[in-house]
Amino acid sequence: MTDRLKDELLTLALEAARRAGALLRDSRPADLGVAATKTSAIDVVTEMDIASEKLITGYLSEARPDDGFLGEEGSSTAGSSGVRWVIDPIDGTVNYLYGLPAWAVSIAAEIDGETAVGVVEIPSRGETFRAVLGEGAYVGDRRLEARPAPSLEQALVGTGFGYVTERRAAQAEIVRNVLPRVRDIRRGGSAAIDLCDVACGRLDGYYERGLNPWDFAAGELIAREAGARTGGRPGESLSTELAVAASPGLFEPLQQLLDELGAWHD
Known part of the structure; x- marks a missing residue:
């Protein structure tokens, strides 16, 4: 798990999340509806979930064709590089469906089964959270620190x-x-x-x-x-x-x- 590899994966995750976030923010249909359901009739998938995952996996596959994928909307390949991308193309789909702001694009990269890179893009807030294993967590240029524990x-x-x-x-x-x-x-x-x-x-x-x-x-x-x-x-x-x-x-x-x-x- 070299620093060079982690830096490469972070750069790719940030760009993939930025592109997906822009797509979801700027191209949401006014008449967005449910494309499918999963565990129940209220566990929904929209056409934009599918489009976002396709954008992310296509971008990452072009850059790193030997990597594996695990995506919420069905992307699942083993890969041969030791790297696996874990993707939620819209985390908070019901919020997105209703036009509520609490939704995000979530992309993580595992190296040999350990999560090494994480990016969460929140377009409604204009915030991009990121972390690299052993290197701290940031939103934009600000290093993050959990709140001191209350009772x-x-x-x-x-x-x-x-x-x-x-x-x-x-x-x-x-x-x-x-x-x-x-x-x-x-x-x-x-x-x-x-x-x-x-x-x-x-x-x-x-x-x-x-x-x-x-x-x-x-x-x-x-x-x-x-x-x-x-x-x-x-x-x-x-x-x-x-x-x-x-x-x-x-x-x-x-x-x-x-x-x-x-x-x-x-």
Whole structure:
């Protein structure tokens, strides 16, 4: 994992995210509708999700034809270079569908299975978050630092919900129990943005069950490189089962509360 390779991957990820963000911002049809559904009738894909992923994979494949891909909208190739791109062409598709601003393009690059580069482009904010493993996290030219940890009772915590009815019901019960124990809860609708907001101090913590690798790959690296801690259940890595990110000092109390409440299962 050489510095030269990481720099190359970062440069490519930044340009791919910039191009996709511009496409999504400037070419959104006024009559944008649902092109397909996934886990349920409310888990939607738009024509712009598909166009964004096609743009990103086409650009990256031209530059590095031997790399692998894992994309939310179906791009999946093993590759032979040891590099795999993990792509969410629109994180926050429902927000994008409704014309709400909380959506992002998320691109991460893994080297031999370890996330080495992460970029989250948020066109509505005019912000580009980026991180390289071992080199810190930035938004624009500003180095990021997670907010000093408050007590759990004073923490502003972000979360999200799945699209399957049974899971949403369980998640609502978790929120019912978490809300009285924290300052407040925010639900933005984009895991990538929530993780970046932990990185830059707009949230003290964040948790969610049911994320996929493309939802968190870039954002988790950005949060960690900003000094936040990330994980799943106690002693486990962040995963589809449970994702937790928070300032050091808040991470363990929040993680322990979520584990006691059973936030890791439906």
